[in-house]
Amino acid sequence: MRILLYLLLVLLVPTCKSYEAKTYEFPKPVDTTTRPITLQTKKVYELPDGIYADNLFDGARLNNIERTDANKLRADIDPENTPINRSPYYAFRLWSNEDQTVELELNYSYSRHRYPPKISRDGENWELLPEDKLKLAADSINAFLELELSTDTLWVAAQELQTSKHVRQWCETQSAHPAVQLSSIGKSREGRDLWCLDIGVGDSRKKDVIVVLGRQHPPEVTGWFAMQAFVEELLAEHQMAQRFVERYRILVFPLLNPDGVDLGHWRHNTGGIDLNRDWGYYNQPEVRNVANYVVETVGRNRSNVILGLDFHSTYWDIYYTNRETPEQIPEFKDYWLMGISETLGEPTNERPSWLGGPVSKNWILTQFNAPGVTYEIGDKTPRDFIKRKGQVSAQEMMQLLILRN
Numbered sequence: 001m002r003i004l005l006y007l008l009l010v011l012l013v014p015t016c017k018s019y020e021a022k023t024y025e026f027p028k029p030v031d032t033t034t035r036p037i038t039l040q041t042k043k044v045y046e047l048p049d050g051i052y053a054d055n056l057f058d059g060a061r062l063n064n065i066e067r068t069d070a071n072k073l074r075a076d077i078d079p080e081n082t083p084i085n086r087s088p089y090y091a092f093r094l095w096s097n098e099d100q101t102v103e104l105e106l107n108y109s110y111s112r113h114r115y116p117p118k119i120s121r122d123g124e125n126w127e128l129l130p131e132d133k134l135k136l137a138a139d140s141i142n143a144f145l146e147l148e149l150s151t152d153t154l155w156v157a158a159q160e161l162q163t164s165k166h167v168r169q170w171c172e173t174q175s176a177h178p179a180v181q182l183s184s185i186g187k188s189r190e191g192r193d194l195w196c197l198d199i200g201v202g203d204s205r206k207k208d209v210i211v212v213l214g215r216q217h218p219p220e221v222t223g224w225f226a227m228q229a230f231v232e233e234l235l236a237e238h239q240m241a242q243r244f245v246e247r248y249r250i251l252v253f254p255l256l257n258p259d260g261v262d263l264g265h266w267r268h269n270t271g272g273i274d275l276n277r278d279w280g281y282y283n284q285p286e287v288r289n290v291a292n293y294v295v296e297t298v299g300r301n302r303s304n305v306i307l308g309l310d311f312h313s314t315y316w317d318i319y320y321t322n323r324e325t326p327e328q329i330p331e332f333k334d335y336w337l338m339g340i341s342e343t344l345g346e347p348t349n350e351r352p353s354w355l356g357g358p359v360s361k362n363w364i365l366t367q368f369n370a371p372g373v374t375y376e377i378g379d380k381t382p383r384d385f386i387k388r389k390g391q392v393s394a395q396e397m398m399q400l401l402i403l404r405n
C-alpha cells in the first residue's frame, strides 16, 4: 500500500505541477480591487444648424456635446472613473447638412488638455490639426478647435485611432511569418481576446525568453507604434534576425487592455483599475492571464525569462528601469540603451528607480530576477522617428544578445 502511494505521488505530482505567477508584497502597494466605471452613452447627437456628432465606433470617447452659441460647440470629455492619471483621451465624429466652420471646445472634467487633435476623413488616415486651428483656454485646461464641417464625416481624436481590430489585423499579418504562432491566451473582463505572438524557431525547451508587453494604457498609441516596429524588426529577412529567433523565444502581448481601448478609456480596464499597478496581485483578469501564461510557458519549458519590455507613452521619450542589478543579463540594459542612443544620435533619457510599486518592470525583476524596462515614447514624438527607434532598439538588442555566451 505504501509503495502504491509512493508511486502515485512520484508519478502524479510532476504532471500536476502548476505554474502560477507569484504574488509579491511591493514596498509601495496599490489597491487594485475592482471598482465601478461609468460608460459613455453611445449615440448620435442631433444639434441645431444641421450639425451631428457621434461616438458609435470602437475607441470613441464623447460624453456629451452641445451647441452653446452660433457656430460654437462644447464636447464633454470625462474619464471612466476617478482618481485617474491625466490622459484625457477623446475621439468622435462630426458632420453637418451644409459646409460650416465651428469652434469646438473640448471640456475636460478631470484633466487639462494634453493630446494635440488629429483629424481624419476615413478613420484610418490621420493628420495633425494645424496649430493655428487650436487654442488653449487661459487656464490651459480646455482647448478650442476650429473645424470645417460638411456632409463628409470628420473624425477628431486625441491620437490616431488604433482599436483591438487594428491590433488583431497586425497580429494576423505577423503570423504569416513561419517563426510566429498567434494565439489568444485568455480573455479580458468583457471577453475580448488577449493575443500572444509566440516567436521562435525550433525546440523551445530551455530557450531563454523575452517578454514584450503593450497597450496597458489605452491612449498610449505612440508606444504601440514603437512596439510594432520593434517586433517587425525581429521578423525581418536578415541573418541577424533569423539567428536571433533560432536562439531566443519572444512572447509578445501587444494589447493588455482591449476593453479600455475599444471603450475609449483614459487609462483603466473595465474593472476601473490601472493594469500597470496590478502586477503581483493579479486582481484583474488581463494581468492574471498574461502573468500566468508567461510563468507556465517558461516553467513547462525549463526556460528563463531574461528580459521584459513594456511599451508605453508619456510626454517625452524615456526609459524607466530598475536600479537593482538583476541576475539575468546584468550588463545588458546599460549597453543596450547606450547603443540605441549612439545609433540615433540622441542622449539616453533613463530614469532608474529602486523597487517600488506593482508595475510590470518590477514584476519582471521580482518574478524572474531579470531586467524590466518601461519603454516610453512621447505623445508628440514624430511618427517616422518612432518607427526608426523601434527598429534600432530591436537591432541593438539582437546584436548584444547574440554575442552572449
Ligand SMILES: [Zn+2]
Pocket: 216, 217, 220, 312, 313
Ligand atoms: Zn502607460
